[in-house]
Amino acid sequence: MADAVIVIDMLNPYDHQDAEPLKASVREMVPALADVVNGARDAGALVVYVNDCYEDWSASRGDIADRALAGAAPELVEPLVPAPDMPFVIKARHSIFYGTVLEYLLRQEGVERLILTGQVTEQCVLYSALDAYVRRLQVAVARDCVAHIDEDLAAAALRMMESNMRAHIMSGAEALAACVRSTRG
Numbered sequence: 001m002a003d004a005v006i007v008i009d010m011l012n013p014y015d016h017q018d019a020e021p022l023k024a025s026v027r028e029m030v031p032a033l034a035d036v037v038n039g040a041r042d043a044g045a046l047v048v049y050v051n052d053c054y055e056d057w058s059a060s061r062g063d064i065a066d067r068a069l070a071g072a073a074p075e076l077v078e079p080l081v082p083a084p085d086m087p088f089v090i091k092a093r094h095s096i097f098y099g100t101v102l103e104y105l106l107r108q109e110g111v112e113r114l115i116l117t118g119q120v121t122e123q124c125v126l127y128s129a130l131d132a133y134v135r136r137l138q139v140a141v142a143r144d145c146v147a148h149i150d151e152d153l154a155a156a157a158l159r160m161m162e163s164n165m166r167a168h169i170m171s172g173a174e175a176l177a178a179c180v181r182s183t184r185g
Helices: 019-042 061-069 074-080 102-108 121-134 151-164 172-183
Strands: 002-008 046-052 088-091 111-119 138-147 168-170
Touching (some): 002 019, 002 172, 019 046, 019 074, 019 172, 046 102, 102 111, 111 172, 121 138, 121 151, 138 151, 138 172, 168 172
Parallel strands (some): 046 088, 138 168
16 A cells, blocks of 8 residues: 655744744644655655645645744744655645645545644545545544644544545654555555
């Protein structure tokens, strides 16, 4: 089974209403997520960044990264800036699939399971898990590699993904091990 690590909305300038609680959660998960991204990439697994363009329809990957690095918490962004050769998909709304080329990219790469990481657990991660599920993709969520605004809603979202979408909730270390196994075929 081919896995892909999906990094959702980690290029964030943290200039929105819920930035403070989100930054606190992101601060806890950045080291684990950086380990997963770097380890998966080193193993040859597909790592895809999907990021909001913040309604700047002319924004490139570099523009989005630069805006995030110039924002309120560059220390949360810097460890996760994607390398130039990593796939990068711009999204406009909560789901990683809505109005994007992601499904086509995943089908071209033979991906059967997504390992969702990033932010926000109770919003973009949840909606993306549902959209992956209805597309008949297997879903996993690395629980220590997702960040939340509201801890209770995030816990409920993880339970929903596990029970309603048959998502495998795993640690970042388990996610990385799964990626390494999937690259060995």
